[in-house]
Amino acid sequence: MVQLPHIPPYKTKVVEPVYFRSRQERQAKIEEVHYNLFNLHSDWVIVDLMTDSGTGAMSEYQWSEIMLGDESYAGSESYFKLIRSVQDIMGFEYVAPTHQGRAAENILFSTVVNSGDVIPGNAHFDTTKGHIEFRKAHAIDCTVQKAYNTEDTFPFKGNLDQEKLEKVIIEYGREKIPFINITVTCNTVGGQPVSLQNIKDTCSLAKKYDIPVYMDIARYAENAYFIKTREKLYTDWSIQAIITEMFKDVDVVWMSAKKDGLVNIGGFIALRDAALYEKLGQFTIIYEGFLTYGGMSGRAMGALAVGLKEGIEYDYLHDRIKQVQYLGSKLKEYGIPIQEPIGGHALYIDAAKMLPQIPITQYPAQVLGVEAYIEGGVRGVEIGTLLADRDPKTGKDRSAKLELLRLALPRRVYSMPHMDYVAATIARVNDRKEEIKKGFKIKRQAEILRHFTVELERA
Numbered sequence: 001m002v003q004l005p006h007i008p009p010y011k012t013k014v015v016e017p018v019y020f021r022s023r024q025e026r027q028a029k030i031e032e033v034h035y036n037l038f039n040l041h042s043d044w045v046i047v048d049l050m051t052d053s054g055t056g057a058m059s060e061y062q063w064s065e066i067m068l069g070d071e072s073y074a075g076s077e078s079y080f081k082l083i084r085s086v087q088d089i090m091g092f093e094y095v096a097p098t099h100q101g102r103a104a105e106n107i108l109f110s111t112v113v114n115s116g117d118v119i120p121g122n123a124h125f126d127t128t129k130g131h132i133e134f135r136k137a138h139a140i141d142c143t144v145q146k147a148y149n150t151e152d153t154f155p156f157k158g159n160l161d162q163e164k165l166e167k168v169i170i171e172y173g174r175e176k177i178p179f180i181n182i183t184v185t186c187n188t189v190g191g192q193p194v195s196l197q198n199i200k201d202t203c204s205l206a207k208k209y210d211i212p213v214y215m216d217i218a219r220y221a222e223n224a225y226f227i228k229t230r231e232k233l234y235t236d237w238s239i240q241a242i243i244t245e246m247f248k249d250v251d252v253v254w255m256s257a258k259k260d261g262l263v264n265i266g267g268f269i270a271l272r273d274a275a276l277y278e279k280l281g282q283f284t285i286i287y288e289g290f291l292t293y294g295g296m297s298g299r300a301m302g303a304l305a306v307g308l309k310e311g312i313e314y315d316y317l318h319d320r321i322k323q324v325q326y327l328g329s330k331l332k333e334y335g336i337p338i339q340e341p342i343g344g345h346a347l348y349i350d351a352a353k354m355l356p357q358i359p360i361t362q363y364p365a366q367v368l369g370v371e372a373y374i375e376g377g378v379r380g381v382e383i384g385t386l387l388a389d390r391d392p393k394t395g396k397d398r399s400a401k402l403e404l405l406r407l408a409l410p411r412r413v414y415s416m417p418h419m420d421y422v423a424a425t426i427a428r429v430n431d432r433k434e435e436i437k438k439g440f441k442i443k444r445q446a447e448i449l450r451h452f453t454v455e456l457e458r459a
């Protein structure tokens with residue numbers, strides 16, 4: 001019998017046009033913007049894989065919440081819809097909305113992190129690390145070593161190494177550790193999941209030393225899907241049951257809802273402890289807005305209340321991960337070196353392996369990003385030496401652990417033919433890679449976070 005192919009669990013109602021320019025036009029444009037992909041206007045991009053954050057498409061139910069939005073300053077119905085959604089799905093009683101993930105970090109860390117503190121975790125996301133270091137505290141990476149070998153196919157490369165973690169706890173002592181931080185999935189090591197067993201082990205270790213566990217849950221639903229499909233014990237569990245188990249012993253979660261919340265803006269902190277919630281409230285009011293909107297509009301909270309529910313539906317998650325895996329397997333068919341196993345929200349191409357003739361000092365991942373843009377109008381983002389920036393003491397480039405071009409997939413936006421197009425674009429760059437002889441040198445750069453505004457020229 002003919003097998004029915006996979007199709008997405010949605011159909012299109014509104015379309016956004018894509019503009020096609022010629023290769024020559026793109027070549028001139030990228031030169032004009034000093035080879036910085038952040039400087040391109042989006043209508044000059046054909047397939048935009050710069051980020052999966054805030055770039056997803058909302059459903060008709062979410063759009064109807066935009067119309068229903070209650071914009072009252074205090075106690076709006078949209079706020080209560082959001083609170084009920086978080087309580088139902090995640091089981092935390094107290095919820096503080098924020099305008100996005102880093103705003104949640106700002107509030108949370110203003111409340112519990114002090115100078116000299118140590119926060120162990122699995123490869124903290126850069127804004128998380130930034131907020132910790134800004135308070136003169138230290139983020140200590142306890143991710144399993146396998147995470148740093150792109151060829152290792154271990155299914156849970158986001159896991160925390162329990163030995164490393166216990167060593168840190170013993171070395172610094174409970175008083176210096178306000179919480180242990182688990183990030184699901186672990187963006188920094190390639191959208192790699194954390195197993196439920198590892199979450200349980202981390203929570204038991206934390207309990208032994210009486211340390212709270214906080215979780216960064218930007219991509220918690222994708223993590224739950226990976227637990228269901230990769231961790232034998234949980235194959236028959238529903239996504240909701242896995243989420244309940246993931247959060248059972250966790251004290252606080254915070255979320256950039258621009259990912260698995262399926263919205264373009266939004267975030268929140270959710271917790272069990274009334275006293276801590278009251279303390280957070282002071283910072284919510286001075287940094288974000290009143291407690292019942294935290295920097296979000298009523299309509300945005302309504303859309304998030306619905307997005308959270310849609311984001312944990314099995315059919316949606318299956319389609320989402322299938323698309324990422326499809327692009328990954330196409331790239332592999334073309335012989336492109338990618339980070340394995342394929343993670344949840346993005347593909348990472350090993351640019352140093354693909355373009356070995358370009359020295360690290362000439363930014364090979366940026367070279368690959370620019371070539372992919374010229375070849376097919378595909379926009380990714382450099383995760384390498386440009387992003388790693390300079391050592392503040394010496395002013396010299398810090399060398400990155402890996403030179404990667406990240407292709408992050410917006411949710412419910414592109415179809416499989418787009419994935420074929422992206423893979424073919426990268427394959428065409430691969431076919432002519434010997435002709436790419438030189439990389440870039442820096443013409444102008446900002447004091448910090450240089451990758452956003454850097455101006456480059458051919459080396």
Ligand SMILES: Cc1ncc(COP(=O)(O)O)c(C=O)c1O
Pocket residue numbers: 053100101102103125127128183187216218256257258267
């Ligand atoms: C794991 C993780 N945590 C926190 C953040 C910060 O969230 P936002 O961009 O909404 O401020 C991000 C954003 O990409 C993230 O991936």
